[in-house]
Amino acid sequence: MSFYLIQALNAVQYGLLLFLVASGLTLIFGIMGVINLAHGSFYMIGAYLAYWLHLETGNLLLAVVIGLPLAVLLGLAVERLAIGFLYARDHLYQVLLTYGLILIFNELQRILWGNDPHGVPVPDALAGSVPLTETQSYPVYRLFISAACIAVAAGMYAVIHKTRLGMTIRAGAANREMVQVLGIDIGRLFAIVFSLGAALAAFSGMLSVPVSSVYPGMGEHVLIISFVVVVIGGIGSILGAFVGAMLIGFADTFGKVLVPEFASIAVYALMAAILLWRPQGLFGSRTA
Amino acid sequence: MPEPILQTEMLSKHYGGLAAVSDVTLQFETGQVHAVIGPNGAGKTTLLNLLSGEVRPTRGRIRFQGRDITGLPPHVISQLGIGRSFQRTNIYPALTCLENCWIAAQSRERTSMRFVPRSTRDGAVRARAEGALRACGLADAWHMPAGAVSYGAQRQLEIGMMLATEPELMLLDEPLAGMGPDESLKVVELLRRLAVEHTLILIEHDMDAVFAVADRITVMVNGKVLETGSPERIRSSQAVQEAYLGREEIA
Amino acid sequence: MTMTALPRHVLLGLLAILVVLIVLPMFADRFYVQLVTRIMVLAIFAMSLDLLIGYAGLVSFGHAAFFGLAGYALAILQRDVELVSMWTTLPLSLAACALAALVIGWFSIRTSGIYFIMITLAFAQMLYFFFNDSRSFGGSDGIFLYQAPTLELFGTEILDLGRRGELYYFVLGALVASYALARMILQSPFGRVVTAIKINEPRTRALGYNTRRYKLVIFVIAGVLAGFAGYLNALQFGIVNPAQLSWHQSGQVLVIVILGGIGTLYGPVLGAFVLVLLEDFLSHLTEHWLLIIGFFVIAVVLLLPRGIASLLEFRPSRQPVGGEAEVTVQEVRRA
Numbered sequence: 001m002s003f004y005l006i007q008a009l010n011a012v013q014y015g016l017l018l019f020l021v022a023s024g025l026t027l028i029f030g031i032m033g034v035i036n037l038a039h040g041s042f043y044m045i046g047a048y049l050a051y052w053l054h055l056e057t058g059n060l061l062l063a064v065v066i067g068l069p070l071a072v073l074l075g076l077a078v079e080r081l082a083i084g085f086l087y088a089r090d091h092l093y094q095v096l097l098t099y100g101l102i103l104i105f106n107e108l109q110r111i112l113w114g115n116d117p118h119g120v121p122v123p124d125a126l127a128g129s130v131p132l133t134e135t136q137s138y139p140v141y142r143l144f145i146s147a148a149c150i151a152v153a154a155g156m157y158a159v160i161h162k163t164r165l166g167m168t169i170r171a172g173a174a175n176r177e178m179v180q181v182l183g184i185d186i187g188r189l190f191a192i193v194f195s196l197g198a199a200l201a202a203f204s205g206m207l208s209v210p211v212s213s214v215y216p217g218m219g220e221h222v223l224i225i226s227f228v229v230v231v232i233g234g235i236g237s238i239l240g241a242f243v244g245a246m247l248i249g250f251a252d253t254f255g256k257v258l259v260p261e262f263a264s265i266a267v268y269a270l271m272a273a274i275l276l277w278r279p280q281g282l283f284g285s286r287t288a
Numbered sequence: 289m290p291e292p293i294l295q296t297e298m299l300s301k302h303y304g305g306l307a308a309v310s311d312v313t314l315q316f317e318t319g320q321v322h323a324v325i326g327p328n329g330a331g332k333t334t335l336l337n338l339l340s341g342e343v344r345p346t347r348g349r350i351r352f353q354g355r356d357i358t359g360l361p362p363h364v365i366s367q368l369g370i371g372r373s374f375q376r377t378n379i380y381p382a383l384t385c386l387e388n389c390w391i392a393a394q395s396r397e398r399t400s401m402r403f404v405p406r407s408t409r410d411g412a413v414r415a416r417a418e419g420a421l422r423a424c425g426l427a428d429a430w431h432m433p434a435g436a437v438s439y440g441a442q443r444q445l446e447i448g449m450m451l452a453t454e455p456e457l458m459l460l461d462e463p464l465a466g467m468g469p470d471e472s473l474k475v476v477e478l479l480r481r482l483a484v485e486h487t488l489i490l491i492e493h494d495m496d497a498v499f500a501v502a503d504r505i506t507v508m509v510n511g512k513v514l515e516t517g518s519p520e521r522i523r524s525s526q527a528v529q530e531a532y533l534g535r536e537e538i539a
Numbered sequence: 540m541t542m543t544a545l546p547r548h549v550l551l552g553l554l555a556i557l558v559v560l561i562v563l564p565m566f567a568d569r570f571y572v573q574l575v576t577r578i579m580v581l582a583i584f585a586m587s588l589d590l591l592i593g594y595a596g597l598v599s600f601g602h603a604a605f606f607g608l609a610g611y612a613l614a615i616l617q618r619d620v621e622l623v624s625m626w627t628t629l630p631l632s633l634a635a636c637a638l639a640a641l642v643i644g645w646f647s648i649r650t651s652g653i654y655f656i657m658i659t660l661a662f663a664q665m666l667y668f669f670f671n672d673s674r675s676f677g678g679s680d681g682i683f684l685y686q687a688p689t690l691e692l693f694g695t696e697i698l699d700l701g702r703r704g705e706l707y708y709f710v711l712g713a714l715v716a717s718y719a720l721a722r723m724i725l726q727s728p729f730g731r732v733v734t735a736i737k738i739n740e741p742r743t744r745a746l747g748y749n750t751r752r753y754k755l756v757i758f759v760i761a762g763v764l765a766g767f768a769g770y771l772n773a774l775q776f777g778i779v780n781p782a783q784l785s786w787h788q789s790g791q792v793l794v795i796v797i798l799g800g801i802g803t804l805y806g807p808v809l810g811a812f813v814l815v816l817l818e819d820f821l822s823h824l825t826e827h828w829l830l831i832i833g834f835f836v837i838a839v840v841l842l843l844p845r846g847i848a849s850l851l852e853f854r855p856s857r858q859p860v861g862g863e864a865e866v867t868v869q870e871v872r873r874a
Contacts, residue, residue, distance in 0.1 A: 035653070085841055091653075092598065096797040097840040099790065103833030111827060224660075224786060231657040264668040268661035272646065275658050279650045340745065366747035378745075380738045391735045394728055395747035401756065405726040413728075453746060 002136040007253055013142050015249025016149035020204035021222055022229035022241040023156065024197030030236020031172040031193050034083060035091050037098035039201055040223025041105040046071050046202025047214045048109055051120050054209075060123045064206050068199060075198025079191050087190070102219070110216060117215035145207050152203065153242070160238065169193065174236070174285070225252075228271050234284025243282055291354060293318040293457055293487050294339070294370075299348035301334055308334040310511040312348070316457075321479070321488040323498045326508035327532065332491045333375055335508070336459050339489070340372040341365040352457070366395070371455030375462045375491070377442045381435030385426055385445055388434050389417035392452035417452050423481075424448035425474055440471040447478065457487045464494045476500055499523070507531065552851045553805055560711055564704055573775075576707045578815045579714045580771045585795045585807035586721055587764035592793075593802030594725060595757045596737035597648075600656045600789050601663025602765055604643065605636045607784030609766035610773030611670060612636075614682040625688040625700075632770050633763050639666075640762025644755045663789055671781035681780025684773060700774060710771055714808070717764060721804055724760065733757050798839055800848025809847050 025039050049070060053063035082101065086094050121127075122141045129137035160166035168189055172179045180186050201222075212218075229248050233240025251270050255263035274282065292315040301309040309331040316322050324332050337343040339350060341362040349358045357365060366372070380388050393416035394400055397409055421427060424444045429437055434445055447463055463479070464472050476497050482488060483501060492498050498505065499519050506516040509531045515522065522528055545553075560579075564572050584606055591597045612632035616622045622631070643662045650658055670676050687700040690709075698705045724730050735743045736750050744750050773779045782788065799810020817835065821828030843849055 029653070082837060089844070092592070092797050092801065093840050093844075096794060097837055099794055100833045100836030100840070103829045103836065107827050107830035107833065111830075224664075227657060228661075231654060235653065261672055264672065265665045268664045268668075272658055272661045272665075275650055275654055275661075276646060279654055281654070342741075342745070361749075362741075362744045363747050363749050366745060372745050374742075374745075378739065378742045380735055380742070382738055383735075387731075391731060391743070392746050394731065397728070400728045400732050400748065400753075402728045403724050403730075405723055407728060409728075449742075449746065 002133045005132060006136060006138060007257055008250075009138055009142065009146075011250040011253035012246070013146045013149075013249075014253060015246040016146050016153075017204045017208055018222075018225060018229055018249060019242050019245035020149055020152060020200045022226045022233070022245050023153075023238050024200035025226050026230045026233065026236055026238065026241045027169070027193055028197040029230065031169060031176065032083075032087070032190050033091075033176060034086065034194075035094045035098070036083070036194075036197075037095060037223065038078070038101035038105065039098075039197065039226065040219035040221070041102055042071065042075065042198040042201035042219075043205040043222045044109065044214075044219035045074065045105065046205030047209050047218065048113060048205075049202070050206040050209045051118055051214045052113065054120050060120065060210070064203075067206060068203060071202035072195045072199045075195040075202075076191060078198070079194040083194065084187075084190070105219070106216065113214075115216055117213050119213040120209045122210040141210055145211070148207055149204075152200070156238065165192070225267070228267060231281055232271050232274050234281030236285070237281070237283040240281055240283035290318060292316055293353060294489070295351045296339075297349045297351075299335070299338055299350060300346050301331075301338055301343060302346045307511050309338060309345075312508075312511075312513055314506060314513065314516065316487060316489055317504070318487050319483075319485075320503040321483045321490060321501050323490045323492060323502035323505045324508060325492065325495075325498060325505060326514070329510075330508040331511035332508055333461055334511075336372070336461050336489070336491060339365075340370060340459055366453060366455075369456040370459065371450040371453050371457070372459045373446045373450045373461060373463060375465060377439075377446055379434045379442060379445050379449065381433065383434060384431050385421060385434050385437065385441075385448075386417060386430040388445055389420045389448050389452040390414070392449040393417040393420065395453055416454065420448045420452035423451055424478060440467050443467060443471075444475065447475070451482075455486070457489070458482065460488060460490045460492075462491050462493065464492060464497055472497060546852065549805070549851050557715070564707055569703060572703055572707050574815070574819060576703075576710050576775055577772075578811050579710045580768050580775060581792070581795065581815065582808040582811040583714055583717045583771070584765055584768035584792050585799065585811050586717060586804055587761045587768065588792050588796050589799075589801065589804055589807045590721060590725075590757060590761045590764070592796055593804070593806075594730070594737060595733050595754060595761075596740075597754060597758065598656050598793075599647075599659040599758075599761075600786065600793065601643070601659035601661070602761070602792060603784050603786070603788035604659075604663035604666045605640060605762040605765040606769035606772065606788060606792075607670070607779065607781070608639055608666065609633065609636050609769035610779035610783055611676065611682070612766075613688065613770055613773050614684055614779045615676070617684055617686075617688075618682060623686065623689050625690045628688050629767075629770060633766050636766030636769075637759050637763050640759040641755070644758035644762070648751055648754045648758065660786060660789070663784060664786060667781050667784040667786070670784060677780070679781055681778055684777045684779070687774055687777070706775060710775070713767070713771060717767065718804060718808070721764070725804075729753070729756070794836070798836065798846055800846030803846075803848045805851075806846050806848030809851070813847055 021039070021043055025036065028034055028036050028039070046067065049067035050060065050063045053067050054060050057063060078101065082097060086097060126141045126144050128140050130140055130143065131137045160169055168179065168184055172189060179189070225248065229241060229244040232247060233242070233244030247270065248267055251266050252263065255266040259266070294316040296312055296314050299309060299312040300307065312335060324335065326332055334343065338345050341360050341364065344359050349356060351357065352368060352370065357368065380391065390413060393413045396416065397413065421430060424447045426441060426444055426448060429441060434442065437445070443463060443465065447460070450458060463475055467475065472494065479488065479490070479501050490502065502519055504516065505519055505522040507514040507522060507528050514531055515525055515528055517525070560575070563575060588599065588602050591599050591602070609632040612635040613628050616628045616631055622628050643659065647655055647658045647662065671679050676682065689696060690698045690700060698709055700706050700709060725734070732743065732748055732753050736753060740750055769783065772783065795810040795814055796807040798814060799808065800806025818828060818832060821831050825831070839847065
């Protein structure tokens with residue numbers, strides 16, 4: 001019983017990290033109409049920034065506090081200098097350009113930090129375990145990850161549903177042209193949305209470092225799975241990203257322990273099944 | 289009396305709470321020009337969409353030549369002999385006018401699953417396509433990209449593509465939309481010629497054209513049929529005039 | 540109808556490239572003969588994807604499924620059924636791809652846009668993990684082919700495909716034949732309908748075409764052509780492994796098609812040459828050649844909006860060739 005509880009907690013934690021990444025991706029695609037293959041790279045950049053700044057400062061929290069704004073700035077730079085030229089063009093050219101970005105980021109990572117995986121220890125304040133039952137305990141840091149993600153999710157909910165910016169974002173996700181016609185500064189909105197998305201991915205990467213370490217190519221895996229989550233949930237829907245992330249988190253975690261030979265297939269089979277039942281995703285609109 | 293070529297029984301289409309088309313029961317007689325008029329939002333285009341299979345009805349039946357065609361997909365309905373021209377120009381802009389009609393004409397071949405370029409059927413397809421182009425008045429624009437010709441010519445091509453599919457029943461959604469007086473005259477002439485051997489169901493706002501060609505007129509308001517009758521009947525109908533209330537001069 | 544007639548200077552450019560390819564083995568060293576063979580196989584693969592993306596408007600991110608599947612079919616036929624002749628192994632491998640494409644296509648074509656992209660990816664990933672996690676198919680190591688398939692006629696060997704030079708010319712012939720076949724299909728009545736579907740699917744449906752069926756058929760054709768490339772790939776390297784089915788492989792060929800020029804057929808061929816030759820050239824200069832490739836790709840996107848093929852289409856004057864407005868149509872289509 002406690003075994004399943006632990007797996008469930010793992011699934012939730014994995015799902016929540018995925019949710020952060022996927023919500024950034026769904027916002028970028030839903031509002032800006034941009035397919036951003038480099039989204040996984042922001043996850044990787046966040047992780048490597050955390051690793052490197054921790055190396056320099058010895059303090060993971062400090063690393064996050066310094067690293068996150070850096071990631072946001074990087075997101076802004078990418079949007080202004082590259083992505084911004086592609087809004088009017090076919091998705092395929094966005095795919096190609098962001099693929100080029102992946103190559104660049106991957107190689108830069110290799111130049112700066114080499115080919116070996118690196119670990120970062122869990123901060124002392126969050127080390128240790130919490131007892132769940134008489135025999136099993138659960139690492140505090142993993143609970144912290146879930147808590148942090150939930151806090152971010154709550155913050156996003158507040159911004160999106162209670163602020164003007166959030167209203168604009170929701171409107172943009174529902175009908176991009178309308179927002180432009182209404183005279184809202186689309187350039188500013190896109191810059192904010194893209195940076196926000198990059199920040200979410202980077203933050204997720206930072207949180208995950210003590211449990212998954214940093215290694216070359218870590219961005220691509222997250223990228224593919226995030227797209228699966230976004231598509232399952234429906235493009236442009238944060239709620240969909242949440243539900244999708246949870247589904248994938250559970251499918252992947254329990255798949256690995258119950259049917260290891262089919263675990264990898266399970267995730268994709270789940271997506272295919274959902275798409276065949278609801279071709280626009282669980283919460284997507286029909287106009288994707 | 290011969291059977292109507294097309295009939296609807298209590299045809300309805302609801303979008304959530306909105307009834308775009310409500311309990312429409314109509315008969316369309318073979319060989320006649322039947323115009324459907326009404327204020328904007330009356331459900332006319334939705335009705336046409338239901339008849340051509342673009343939209344599936346929420347309720348009701350449609351019978352074509354006695355056969356129930358309710359809910360059939362658009363390509364099947366087209367193959368049965370019902371042709372459609374669209375209100376918003378719906379052509380292939382990147383192809384030439386001839387190529388546009390060629391695709392339309394090719395649809396009447398037994399099969400297009402032919403993978404070799406030259407076919408003995410090419411002559412027949414070409415003849416059909418060229419005939420349609422001549423009929424709709426585009427004989428001098430064959431090799432121009434459809435996206436580059438004038439709006440009026442595009443509307444003519446819209447009709448030409450339908451003609452190339454050699455339908456028995458033609459559904460025309462505002463064929464005169466956006467046309468100047470000269471172009472309108474040409475299209476009205478075309479409609480008159482077509483009416484000789486085909487059945488036409490025509491949505492139009494241009495009342496001069498409607499009264500010039502229609503044998504019967506149906507007036508729709510708010511998704512329902514208000515009245516159906518001869519042009520004289522409709523012209524003098526009190527109810528119809530009220531419905532339009534100063535939007536159009538019918539008399 | 541002149542929907543896909545090639546402008547004269549493009550044709551000349553392609554012929555020039557063909558001549559270079561024909562004489563290459565006479566003066567290039569064996570490494571480059573092998574490399575160009577690999578590029579030509581990749582070019583066939585890329586053309587097959589262009590049929591989907593550029594002409595049918597179906598963006599597949601799982602096209603490697605057919606590329607890898609054909610290789611595995613060949614390996615399994617050789618290892619378990621002991622078939623060695625190309626006359627048997629090639630048709631059977633292609634049939635396996637056709638069947639897979641029929642199944643995958645039937646499910647995928649119900650969706651469109653990004654959802655189509657993802658569902659094709661999903662099926663390819665499922666195939667990838669199936670082979671990768673299996674024990675009977677060699678797992679992540681894959682399967683070795685102990686010999687190249689034989690090509691015999693009445694008991695005598697026509698070509699020994701295990702020899703580099705003969706393999707090169709065989710693949711070159713395959714490339715030309717594939718290109719010719721693809722163009723023929725595109726100019727056929729079927730091809731016209733597929734093109735029409737890409738430009739305006741609802742109208743094509745309204746004209747009486749069962750568009751889903753046409754999309755499925757082109758999907759199968761593209762899958763079979765990709766399988767042909769995969770078969771040649773397995774033949775050349777003597778090994779099949781799951782990487783040939785991976786999304787990296789699907790991604791690479793997708794990049795080649797977009798880079799080369801969507802909807803031209805010869806663009807992706809050029810793209811394959813440019814990308815692989817550039818990789819080879821740069822990797823001798825620096826170990827960080829991926830960085831340069833990344834910038835190169837971005838530069839092409841921003842500076843050559845229609846891909847590398849647009850370089851070949853440079854028109855010294857805008858006069859139409861001949862009486863018909865074939866070039867005008869071409870211009871409009873390229874715009």
